[in-house]
Amino acid sequence: xxxxxxxxxxxxxxxxxxxxxESPGPQQExxxxxxxxxxxxxxNVFYGAFHAVKDVDMDIAxxxxxxxIGPSGCGKSxxxxxxxxxxxxxxxxxxxxxxxxxxxxxxxxxxxPVEVRRxxxxxxxxxxxxxxxxxxxxxxxxxxxxxxxxxxxxxxxCLERAAxxxxxxxxxxxxxxxxxxxxxxxxxxxxxxxxxxxxxxLDEPASALDPISTLKIEELLRELATDYTIVIVTHNMxxxxxxxxxxxxxxxxxxxxxxxxxxxxxxKMFTNPADPRTEGxxxxxxx
Amino acid sequence: MSTSVAAAQGSEQYRARLxxxxxxxxxxxxxxxxxxxxxxxxxxxxxYSILVPGLPWLSWxxxxxxxxxxxxxxGMNSAIWGSIWVVLGSAVLSFVLGLGTAIYLEEYAEKNxxxxxxxxxxxxxxxxxxxVYGLLGLVVFVDLMNMGRSVLAGAFTMxxxxxxxxxxxxxxxxxxxxxxxxxxSYGLGATKWQTVRSHVLPVAFPGILTGVILAMSRAIGExxxxxxxxxxxxVLFRPGSPTDPFMVMPLQIYNWTGRPQPEFEHLAAAAIxxxxxxxxxxxxxxxxxxxYFSKKTRI
Numbered sequence: 001x002x003x004x005x006x007x008x009x010x011x012x013x014x015x016x017x018x019x020x021x022e023s024p025g026p027q028q029e030x031x032x033x034x035x036x037x038x039x040x041x042x043x044n045v046f047y048g049a050f051h052a053v054k055d056v057d058m059d060i061a062x063x064x065x066x067x068x069i070g071p072s073g074c075g076k077s078x079x080x081x082x083x084x085x086x087x088x089x090x091x092x093x094x095x096x097x098x099x100x101x102x103x104x105x106x107x108x109x110x111x112x113p114v115e116v117r118r119x120x121x122x123x124x125x126x127x128x129x130x131x132x133x134x135x136x137x138x139x140x141x142x143x144x145x146x147x148x149x150x151x152x153x154x155x156x157x158c159l160e161r162a163a164x165x166x167x168x169x170x171x172x173x174x175x176x177x178x179x180x181x182x183x184x185x186x187x188x189x190x191x192x193x194x195x196x197x198x199x200x201x202l203d204e205p206a207s208a209l210d211p212i213s214t215l216k217i218e219e220l221l222r223e224l225a226t227d228y229t230i231v232i233v234t235h236n237m238x239x240x241x242x243x244x245x246x247x248x249x250x251x252x253x254x255x256x257x258x259x260x261x262x263x264x265x266x267x268k269m270f271t272n273p274a275d276p277r278t279e280g281x282x283x284x285x286x287x
Numbered sequence: 288m289s290t291s292v293a294a295a296q297g298s299e300q301y302r303a304r305l306x307x308x309x310x311x312x313x314x315x316x317x318x319x320x321x322x323x324x325x326x327x328x329x330x331x332x333x334x335y336s337i338l339v340p341g342l343p344w345l346s347w348x349x350x351x352x353x354x355x356x357x358x359x360x361x362g363m364n365s366a367i368w369g370s371i372w373v374v375l376g377s378a379v380l381s382f383v384l385g386l387g388t389a390i391y392l393e394e395y396a397e398k399n400x401x402x403x404x405x406x407x408x409x410x411x412x413x414x415x416x417x418x419v420y421g422l423l424g425l426v427v428f429v430d431l432m433n434m435g436r437s438v439l440a441g442a443f444t445m446x447x448x449x450x451x452x453x454x455x456x457x458x459x460x461x462x463x464x465x466x467x468x469x470x471x472s473y474g475l476g477a478t479k480w481q482t483v484r485s486h487v488l489p490v491a492f493p494g495i496l497t498g499v500i501l502a503m504s505r506a507i508g509e510x511x512x513x514x515x516x517x518x519x520x521x522v523l524f525r526p527g528s529p530t531d532p533f534m535v536m537p538l539q540i541y542n543w544t545g546r547p548q549p550e551f552e553h554l555a556a557a558a559i560x561x562x563x564x565x566x567x568x569x570x571x572x573x574x575x576x577x578x579y580f581s582k583k584t585r586i
Contacts, residue, residue: 116476117476121475140485145475
């Protein structure tokens with residue numbers, strides 16, 4: 001199925017076999033669905049003296065969509081940003097615990113956040129294309145990461161994967177900012193694909209979009225899930241129910257700290273949650 | 288208790304005073320108009336007092352001739368070229384130094400007490416009397432670094448003088464670049480330099496150039512530091528290299544206003560007109576450059 005991304009994905013699959021827990025060998029290439037891509041343990045995040053996220057443990061499955069839901073301020077985005085070390089950019093943020101990516105701690109010694117972010121791409125809440133051409137928006141990330149192949153072909157592949165090619169193929173030289181909000185967000189997804197990640201993090205990617213654009217993004221995510229591991233933060237419970245395979249419910253503890261309440265298959269979380277707080281949130285009694 | 292909250296929403300609790308508010312609104316509009324008008328009137332008076340005595344003396348040989356003791360033959364060619372040399376030299380020097388400082392302080396340095404201290408000092412430097420910079424230039428550039436009373440020493444002195452303006456405006460321009468752009472760049476696995484080079488600087492560049500343009504306007508009219516560094520002596524040739532001695536337009540004007548003959552007063556007024564024209568030309572070039580770059584980044 002992943003014809004277009006076949007060439008350069010192989011090289012990544014090989015080079016990530018660095019963690020001690022990974023046994024090298026071709027059989028590992030086809031990871032079983034049960035092997036988590038990301039393993040988060042005892043994650044605590046502080047902003048200055050404020051304890052924002054407390055004792056989060058979770059596994060994130062390969063080639064599946066995991067949705068983070070929960071009320072505002074419960075640390076969903078903070079946990080998401082720990083995965084590719086975007087919290088490094090906030091001077092007051094401090095992260096404790098481990099986030100293992102294919103068995104390797106992303107915060108470990110000698111791990112370059114630049115390399116982490118190339119493997120674990122990100123799409124933000126508000127579409128933020130560069131004030132450059134559509135072509136350049138996609139090409140830039142590949143170029144700075146030393147992509148050796150044909151850039152124009154790669155741009156086309158990524159735009160096709162992001163379901164945007166048909167709408168922009170005649171105006172690749174136009175500014176990325178000339179597109180509509182929904183198109184801009186799909187451009188941002190295409191841009192993230194161009195660095196050849198295997199995990200894509202999306203922080204409320206549809207919250208600034210209209211319902212039709214939202215639907216397009218959701219359809220796109222379902223298609224991408226065949227080849228990528230996707231983690232999406234969403235305020236919209238219907239969206240989580242529609243799009244995700246796994247759902248993680250965060251809430252606030254009595255001390256106003258973000259905590260993980262329950263995680264499980266989306267089907268089960270929405271029909272038969274184990275925790276009364278999850279049920280209360282999903283049925284709309286709070287949050 | 289709860290009934291008083293409900294009553295507060297009743298219309299009798301509001302006094303709209305629409306008339307008073309409209310009058311106040313108009314009042315402030317006229318206050319702001321008056322301050323604009325006052326500035327324009329003052330500028331007009333200034334221009335009038337220069338144009339009336341100066342225009343009759345404005346002639347081609349004022350631009351082409353060298354200074355002379357005879358008013359009818361005196362020109363300011365060496366001063367025009369000296370000003371252009373010094374202003375362009377100081378613009379280039381302060382651009383390089385100022386932009387580097389601004390990038391370091393905004394993008395690389397930790398935000399702590401030290402950087403706050405440095406920031407305060409840079410702001411204070413903008414208010415130091417310009418003669419102090421002249422004395423600094425005399426000691427450091429002319430004597431210590433052995434540049435002599437040359438174009439180079441003048442340009443360095445002016446560059447230091449306008450450096451605070453360039454640093455402050457470049458920092459503002461860099462800070463105004465939306466952080467979402469930086470996040471997008473880092474999110475793709477870009478390093479700090481790749482982010483700064485490809486996304487921050489292109490967006491900030493027009494704002495940075497605006498600061499340099501303002502600083503150049505200040506430099507072209509500045510006299511005091513160059514009296515110290517360049518000396519008020521007459522220079523009868525245009526500088527051919529950075530090590531040549533020089534004369535600048537404000538110095539020439541200062542020199543002429545100090546002469547006893549009344550003709551030189553008129554000549555000084557004419558020279559001020561020339562200075563303003565040169566200033567306009569230099570600024571238009573810089574603004575053209577800025578428009579060119581902002582079009583390139585706006586795409």
